[in-house]
Amino acid sequence: MEIRKIIEQAIGKAIKTLDVSSLGKVGVEHPADELMGDYSSNVALKTGVKAKVIKEKLEKDKDLMKVVEKVEIAGPGFINFWLKKEWLVAEMLKVVKQNKDYGKGSWGKDKRMVIDYSAPNIAKQFSVGHLRSTIIGQAIYNLHKFSGWKCVGDNHLGDWGTQFGMIVAAVEKWDLDLSKMSVNEIEEIYVKYNKLVKEDEKYLKKAQEAFARLEKGEPKAKKVWQTAIKMSLKDFDKVYDLLGVKIDEAYGESFYQDEMEKVIKEMKKKKVAVKGEGGALIVELDGLPPAMLVKSDGSSTYFTRDMATVKWRRENPNMASDLYIYEVGAEQSLHFKQVFAAAEKTGWGKKEDFVHVAHGLVLGTDGKKMSTRKGTTESMEELLKKMINKAAEINETSARQVGVGATIFNDLKHSPQTSYKFDWEKALSMEGDSGPYVQYSAVRALSVLKKSMPRTGGKDLKLDMASLSEGELEVLRKLYRFGEVVERATRELSPNLLCEYLLDLSRSFNGFYGNNQVIGGENEDFRLGLTAAVAQILKTGLGLLNIEVPEKM
Numbered sequence: 114m115e116i117r118k119i120i121e122q123a124i125g126k127a128i129k130t131l132d133v134s135s136l137g138k139v140g141v142e143h144p145a146d147e148l149m150g151d152y153s154s155n156v157a158l159k160t161g162v163k164a165k166v167i168k169e170k171l172e173k174d175k176d177l178m179k180v181v182e183k184v185e186i187a188g189p190g191f192i193n194f195w196l197k198k199e200w201l202v203a204e205m206l207k208v209v210k211q212n213k214d215y216g217k218g219s220w221g222k223d224k225r226m227v228i229d230y231s232a233p234n235i236a237k238q239f240s241v242g243h244l245r246s247t248i249i250g251q252a253i254y255n256l257h258k259f260s261g262w263k264c265v266g267d268n269h270l271g272d273w274g275t276q277f278g279m280i281v282a283a284v285e286k287w288d289l290d291l292s293k294m295s296v297n298e299i300e301e302i303y304v305k306y307n308k309l310v311k312e313d314e315k316y317l318k319k320a321q322e323a324f325a326r327l328e329k330g331e332p333k334a335k336k337v338w339q340t341a342i343k344m345s346l347k348d349f350d351k352v353y354d355l356l357g358v359k360i361d362e363a364y365g366e367s368f369y370q371d372e373m374e375k376v377i378k379e380m381k382k383k384k385v386a387v388k389g390e391g392g393a394l395i396v397e398l399d400g401l402p403p404a405m406l407v408k409s410d411g412s413s414t415y416f417t418r419d420m421a422t423v424k425w426r427r428e429n430p431n432m433a434s435d436l437y438i439y440e441v442g443a444e445q446s447l448h449f450k451q452v453f454a455a456a457e458k459t460g461w462g463k464k465e466d467f468v469h470v471a472h473g474l475v476l477g478t479d480g481k482k483m484s485t486r487k488g489t490t491e492s493m494e495e496l497l498k499k500m501i502n503k504a505a506e507i508n509e510t511s512a513r514q515v516g517v518g519a520t521i522f523n524d525l526k527h528s529p530q531t532s533y534k535f536d537w538e539k540a541l542s543m544e545g546d547s548g549p550y551v552q553y554s555a556v557r558a559l560s561v562l563k564k565s566m567p568r569t570g571g572k573d574l575k576l577d578m579a580s581l582s583e584g585e586l587e588v589l590r591k592l593y594r595f596g597e598v599v600e601r602a603t604r605e606l607s608p609n610l611l612c613e614y615l616l617d618l619s620r621s622f623n624g625f626y627g628n629n630q631v632i633g634g635e636n637e638d639f640r641l642g643l644t645a646a647v648a649q650i651l652k653t654g655l656g657l658l659n660i661e662v663p664e665k666m
C-alpha cells in the first residue's frame with residue numbers, strides 16, 4: 114500500500130475508536146519544514162481531540178509503526194510522522210528494481226481521455242501560443258498515460274474558414290504557386306489580400322465566392338487549399354521534430370465540414386439553437402453571451418466546428434472518453450465556456466467532462482506579448498534553433514537536447530495559467546531553476562553509474578542505518594514522493610508541480626554528491642543505489658515532460 118494511505122488509514126482508525134462526531138476534512142501533507150518530519154496531519158485540530166490522545170492511539174497501531182519511526186505532537190492540533198530509515202532505503206531499492214516503471218499509477222486504469230492541443234493555423238505562422246499549447250499538452254498527455262489512462266492526442270488544426278477563400282482569391286489574382294512558398298510567405302499574401310478587401314468590396318466578394326467554390330469541392334480551389342496545408346505542415350513538422358512531439362491524430366477543423374449539417378439539425382430539433390438577428394442561429398446560455406452557430410449569411414463558425422467536434426468525438430469509438438481536455442490560450446476562455454455549456458444543453462455530456470487548460474502569455478523581456486507578427490522574435494523554429502545554438506556554445510553533441518529541454522522546462526515550470534517573460538539566459542542557466550540543471554544532475558548520476566559498472570548497488574544491501582548522513586537522508590526522503598507528485602501534477606493538470614519536484618531532488622542530490630564519495634567511499638553499495646534511484650527518477654520525470662537526458666553535457 115502507498116505510504117500516504119497507510120498513514121491516512123491509521124488516522125482514520127484512531128478517530129473511529131475515539132467516537133468524535135463533527136469532523137472537518139482531515140489533511141495529511143508533507144510539512145514545508147523538513148525538521149517537522151515526513152508527513153503531518155491536522156487531525157487533532159479538526160477533531161478537537163487532544164493531540165496526545167491521538168498520538169497514543171497511533172503508537173499502538175502495529176501496521177503504522179512498521180513504517181513509522183516516531184509520531185510527534187507539533188504545535189496545537191498537529192501530529193507529525195517520521196518514516197523509518199529502513200522503509201526509506203527499501204523504497205530506494207524499489208526504485209532501482211522497478212526502473213522506468215517506478216511511480217507509475219493505476220488510478221487511470223479504464224479511463225480514457227482526449228487532449229486537443231497544439232492546433233496551429235494553416236497558412237499562418239506557428240505562434241508562441243501554439244508552442245505553449247504543444248509543450249503543455251504533451252506533458253499532460255504523457256502524465257495521464259503514465260497513470261494508466263488511455264489517451265488520444267488530437268491536433269485540431271485551423272484549416273477551415275472564410276480566410277481560405279482569401280488565399281484562393283489571392284493565388285488567382287497574382288497567379289501564385291504556393292508549393293514554392295514558405296508559411297511566412299503564404300501568410301504575407303494573405304495579409305496583402307486582406308488589405309485589398311478593406312479597400313474595395315469587390316475583393317471581399319471574390320474571396321467569398323472562392324470560399325463557396327472551396328466548400329463545394331471545386332478542384333482548382335481545393336488544390337490551392339491542399340497545397341497551403343501541405344506547405345504549412347511541412348513547416349510545422351520542423352518544430353514538432355525539434356520538440357520530439359508526435360501527435361496521434363490531426364483531424365483539423367475541415368474534417369467536420371460534413372458533420373456540421375447534422376449538428377445544426379440536432380441542435381435545432383432540441384431547441385438549443387434558436388433564431389437570432391437577421392436569420393442567424395444562436396445558442397442562448399445561462400450566464401454567458403449567446404454563441405453564434407450559423408451566421409446570418411448562412412456560414413458556419415469556429416463555434417459550429419467545435420460543436421461538431423464534441424459530437425463526433427463522443428460518438429467515435431476510438432475517441433469517446435471520460436475527459437476531454439483542450440489546451441488552448443486563455444483568450445479563448447469564453448469560447449470554451451460556451452462550447453461546454455452548449456454541449457451540456459444539447460445532451461452531449463456534462464460540463465465537468467470538459468476542461469479548458471487556458472495558458473497564459475509568453476512575454477518578451479520588455480514585458481510585452483511575444484509575437485512573431487510584431488517581429489519580437491523570428492519563427493518558433495528559429496527560436497528553438499537559437500536555443501540550440503546557445504546550448505552548442507557549451508557542448509556541441511548535446512546541443513539539441515539541452516536547447517530544447519531548456520525551452521520546454523522553462524515553460525512548464527510556470528503553471529499553465531500564468532504568463533511569463535521569456536529569458537533565454539535563465540532558461541539555459543546550469544545553476545538556476547532550469548531544465549539544463551536537472552538534465553545535468555541526471556547526466557552526473559548516470560556517469561557515476563557507468564564508471565561503477567557492473568556494481569549497480571543494492572541487492573543484498575547491508576547497511577547500518579545509524580551511519581546514514583544528513584545529506585543521504587535528505588535524498589532518501591524525497592525519492593518516495595515521486596509517485597505522489599506525478600499523481601497530483603496529473604490530477605491538477607499542473608506539470609509545474611513535477612518541475613518543482615525535479616529541481617528539488619536535483620538540489621538534494623547535488624548536495625549529497627558534493628559531500629560524499631560514491632565510488633570507493635563508505636557504504637559504496639548504498640550510495641550507488643541512491644545514485645541509481647535519483648538517476649532513474651530524474652530520467653522518468655524529465656521524460657514525462659518530454660525532455661531527453663543527453664549522454665554527456
Ligand code: ARG
Pocket residue numbers: 229232233234269270271419422439441
Ligand atoms: N487553431 C486554434 C487557434 O489557433 C486553436 C484550436 C483549439 N482547439 C479547438 N478545438 N478549438 O486559435
